[in-house]
Amino acid sequence: MSVLVIAEHDNQSIKPATLNTIAAAQKIGGDIHVLVSGKGCGAAAEQAAKAVGVAKVLVADSDSLGDQLAENFAAQILAIAGNYGHILAPATSVGKNVLPRVAAKLDVAQISDIISVESADTFTRPIYAGNVIATVQSSDSTKVITVRTTAFDPVAAEGGSAAIENLNAVADSGKSTFVSREVAKSDRPELTAASTIISGGRGMGSAENFSVLNPLADKLNAAIGASRAAVDAGYAPNDWQVGQTGKIVAPQLYMAFGISGAIQHLAGMKDSKVIVAVNKDPEAPIFGVADYGLVGDLFDVVPQLTEKL
Amino acid sequence: MKILVPVKRVVDYNVKVRCKSDGSGVDIANVKMSMNPFDEIAVEEATRLKEAGVATEVIAISCGVAQCVETLRTAAAIGADRGILVETDVELQPLAVAKILKAIVEKEGIDLIIMGKQAIDDDCNQTGQMLAALADMPQGTFASKVVVEGGKVNVTREVDGGLETVSLSLPAVVTSDLRLNEPRYVTLPNIMKAKKKQIDTIKPADLGVDVDPRIKTLKVSDPPTRSAGITVPDVATLVDKLKNEAKVI
Numbered sequence: 001m002s003v004l005v006i007a008e009h010d011n012q013s014i015k016p017a018t019l020n021t022i023a024a025a026q027k028i029g030g031d032i033h034v035l036v037s038g039k040g041c042g043a044a045a046e047q048a049a050k051a052v053g054v055a056k057v058l059v060a061d062s063d064s065l066g067d068q069l070a071e072n073f074a075a076q077i078l079a080i081a082g083n084y085g086h087i088l089a090p091a092t093s094v095g096k097n098v099l100p101r102v103a104a105k106l107d108v109a110q111i112s113d114i115i116s117v118e119s120a121d122t123f124t125r126p127i128y129a130g131n132v133i134a135t136v137q138s139s140d141s142t143k144v145i146t147v148r149t150t151a152f153d154p155v156a157a158e159g160g161s162a163a164i165e166n167l168n169a170v171a172d173s174g175k176s177t178f179v180s181r182e183v184a185k186s187d188r189p190e191l192t193a194a195s196t197i198i199s200g201g202r203g204m205g206s207a208e209n210f211s212v213l214n215p216l217a218d219k220l221n222a223a224i225g226a227s228r229a230a231v232d233a234g235y236a237p238n239d240w241q242v243g244q245t246g247k248i249v250a251p252q253l254y255m256a257f258g259i260s261g262a263i264q265h266l267a268g269m270k271d272s273k274v275i276v277a278v279n280k281d282p283e284a285p286i287f288g289v290a291d292y293g294l295v296g297d298l299f300d301v302v303p304q305l306t307e308k309l
Numbered sequence: 310m311k312i313l314v315p316v317k318r319v320v321d322y323n324v325k326v327r328c329k330s331d332g333s334g335v336d337i338a339n340v341k342m343s344m345n346p347f348d349e350i351a352v353e354e355a356t357r358l359k360e361a362g363v364a365t366e367v368i369a370i371s372c373g374v375a376q377c378v379e380t381l382r383t384a385a386a387i388g389a390d391r392g393i394l395v396e397t398d399v400e401l402q403p404l405a406v407a408k409i410l411k412a413i414v415e416k417e418g419i420d421l422i423i424m425g426k427q428a429i430d431d432d433c434n435q436t437g438q439m440l441a442a443l444a445d446m447p448q449g450t451f452a453s454k455v456v457v458e459g460g461k462v463n464v465t466r467e468v469d470g471g472l473e474t475v476s477l478s479l480p481a482v483v484t485s486d487l488r489l490n491e492p493r494y495v496t497l498p499n500i501m502k503a504k505k506k507q508i509d510t511i512k513p514a515d516l517g518v519d520v521d522p523r524i525k526t527l528k529v530s531d532p533p534t535r536s537a538g539i540t541v542p543d544v545a546t547l548v549d550k551l552k553n554e555a556k557v558i
Contacts, residue, residue, distance in 0.1 A: 069475065070438065071447050093468040097450050100403070100438035109404050109523035112433045126532065127432050128326045132335055135527045175481075176447035179463065179474040190470065196557070220558060231487075238453070238467055238488055244432070245487065247469070253557040263325070270535050274555045276547065291538035291555065294547055304544040309558065 001085030002031040002055070006077060006099070008090050009036060009044035011066075014051070016193050017090035019154035022053055024147045025088050026155065027117035031055040033084070034162075037076045039066030049162040052155045057162050062169030067178035068094055074101035075170040081106060081142065086120070091146035091248075092192075099146055108140035115151035129244040130267025149192070150250035150271050184239055191242065194223035196253045199242055199269070200235070201227040203258020203279065203298060207235045212299065213257065216306040225249065227256075227265045243268035257298040261286030278302075310457070310479075312355040312364045313419040314389060315410055316348040316371050318380040319430040332528040344380045347425025349387070350485040353492040354455060355423050356388030363457050364421070366390050370413055372406050374398060378508060385503035386495045392508040397520060403431075405513075405520035407439035412516035414444055419480060421462060426451050426484040437484035447477040451486040 003025040008015040018034070025032045032053055036045040037060040045059040058080065064072045073094075081087060081102060089095035091113045103110035114123040115133070122137045123145065191197065198217045204210050210224075217224050226236035228243050242249055244267040254272035259265060261277070261284055269275070270289055277290035278301045287293040294301060320326055321341040329336045344352075358364040369384035371377035372395040381392035395409050414422065427434035441448035449455070449464025453472065456463045457479075465474045467486045513520045541547045551558045 070441075070450070074442065093451060093466075096434050097438065097448075100435035101442035101448070103435070104404060104407055104439035104442035107404075109402055110433070110435050110439075111524065112435060122527065125432075127529075128320070128335065128430060129432065130532060131326055132328055132529050133532050134529045137525045137527055138523065139525065140523050173447070175478050176449075177476045179476050181471065181473045183471040192469070238486075239469070239471055253551070253555075274551070274557045275535075275538075276551070287540070288537045289535045292547055292550055293538065293540045294542075294544070295540065301544055305548065308544060308548045 002033055002083065003028055003086040003088065004080070004084040005032060005034045006087070006089035006095065007034050007036045007044065007048050008092055008094055009038060009041060011038045011041040012043050014044050014047050016154060017092055017149045018048065019051055019157060020149035020152045021088050021090045021147045022051055022155045023152040024114065024117060025086070026053050028086050028120055030085070033058055035060070035077065035080070037065045037073055038068070039063055045164055047157070049164050050158050050160050052159045054160050054162040057164045058167050059164060060167040060169045064172035065169055069176050069178060070098045070101055071173040071176050072170060073098045074105065075173065077102045078105050079170055080167065084142065086143045086145065088145045088147055090149050095146050099144055103144035106142050106144065108142050108144055109138060110144045110146070111136060111138055112146050113148045114145055115148050126267065129264045131263055148248055150248050184237060188217060189221065189223050191223045191225055191240065191247050191249055195251050196220045196222035197225050197242070197249055197251045198222045198255050198257070199225035199227065199259060200230055200257050201259030202229040202233055204230055204235050210235055212302050216302055219306055219309050227259045227262070229262070256286055256290070257302060259286050260284045261289065310364045310420045311366045311368065311418060312358060313410070313414060313417065313422045314348070314352050314355045314367060314369050314384065315406070315422070315424045315436070316352065316369050316380050316384050317345040317425070317428045318342050318371060318373055318377045319345045319428055322346055322429055328529045328531055332530055334526065335529055342376070344383050345425050345428045347427060347485050349492045350487070350489050351423040351425050352384045352387045352389060353490050354485060357490065358457060359388065368393060368417060370395065370410065372397070372401055372409050381508050382503050383495065385506040386499045387493060391506055394508060394510045395513055395516070396510050397513050399520050400522050401520055402522050402524060403433050403435035403439055404523060405518070406436050407443055408518045409513055409516060409520070410440045411443045412518055414480070421457070421479060422482045423455070424482070424484055426486055437482050441482040444480070446481050448482045449475055449477055450484045452483050453486050453488045455483055455489065
């Protein structure tokens with residue numbers, strides 16, 4: 001049976017998370033269809049059709065799907081769910097919001113946040129904030145799955161030429177309406193897509209002090225992240241949070257400043273290719289996972305580093 | 310307006326869990342159990358809505374073993390008016406819990422369900438969305454702000470890249486994120502008062518709900534460890550290593 005991948009997109013283009021999810025689908029096997037559900041999302045659909053490994057792109061384009069309200073989005077997925085043995089979405093805020101609705105309506109369990117495909121019905125996933133890896137097997141006829149994107153290398157964005165097919169869009173549920181969106185404006189790359197991330201922890205000391213990271217981030221074209229401790233202390237906004245309860249990232253280079261390395265933070269960044277840790281405390285657990293550790297005061301190190309790069 | 314707050318009994322967030330040596334599960338014998346932190350935030354939010362005169366009654370519900378009654382007492386000490394224990398020794402998965410909750414929602418005539426976005430043990434992040442789907446309700450997940458007015462609930466949600474606000478017609482399901490509120494410190498007088506609050510115990514079968522697990526855990530294991538690298542003496546060495554050894558800048 002075919003595998004359905006739910007695309008993450010902003011109508012103009014598909015998000016990289018979609019390519020990671022297609023890679024997970026390839027491990028399951030079978031034809032891969034990608035659903036692009038949105039409003040004026042033709043450009044995103046054309047891009048999805050070019051991704052390697054995709055057999056068909058299904059497009060549902062309507063006013064009611066533009067804001068990706070869970071009620072309408074889930075109904076759109078359910079309209080075609082019967083054709084598939086597996087339904088996969090990236091474990092992003094959109095995927096996590098909509099997919100359990102689909103699973104419940106199909107009367108099947110959802111397997112959240114998989115990090116590997118062992119077979120068509122067996123997967124691994126982290127539990128207890130990443131302290132334990134569980135191997136789980138689903139007995140349901142349809143497997144509904146969210147994918148931890150950092151665990152799968154993305155398929156190539158160019159090289160495919162899938163057919164694009166239009167679907168009839170479902171009607172609006174009338175139960176929810178979109179009011180507003182406040183997107184944190186930033187010229188920096190997105191945390192989950194950045195190749196370099198500069199993160200600050202409680203050691204930053206204040207929200208103002210976080211700005212010492214800006215020149216370094218500018219120089220490396222890096223995204224800025226934060227530990228949960230820094231977010232809880234009000235030093236950084238929640239959408240910067242890297243960790244089990246925040247964003248899961250795996251950049252080429254992850255630099256942690258003033259982060260002790262609580263397990264819940266490590267769960268969010270330990271798949272990074274190279275980890276650098278700077279901390280005053282030589283006993284900080286972060287040094288246990290860092291490729292390069294430097295014991296020192298971040299307020300001395302960051303300016304020096306910025307100058308030398 | 311009646312609010313239902315589902316609360317889960319989980320291993321306390323300060324406990325570092327270990328896998329059993331045969332990999333058959335996580336060893337939770339004799340470890341401290343607490344209310345799931347996200348659920349505590351949900352109880353606090355419901356209590357505040359009652360204190361503000363928006364809600365008339367806050368009912369806490371917990372599904373699982375008999376000891377979940379302790380979790381219900383904690384909810385009552387924060388401010389829930391009464392509790393319901395749906396007792397079973399079967400390992401409950403999110404779909405089963407959602408089905409139980411749907412039955413209770415219908416039985417009690419609930420207008421708003423506020424619950425944690427995920428439990429810190431299985432990290433599923435499913436139950437609220439599943440309940441909303443089964444009960445044909447709209448949902449506001451990962452909430453950082455909840456405003457009830459004019460038969461609707463406006464929910465500000467924590468989404469990737471920022472915040473989003475949706476307006477939901479009631480009845481609805483809201484799941485709490487970390488920044489929704491800071492739960493109050495539970496005082497001794499309130500713990501004592503909570504002991505007198507009513508807690509009803511029922512079985513899943515009383516609700517006609519099938520709670521059989523759909524997912525089988527074949528084994529659990531420790532995550533692969535990342536070995537520590539080297540300590541560099543100064544910034545110059547660090548820059549050199551990053552450029553010439555790791556080749557990432």
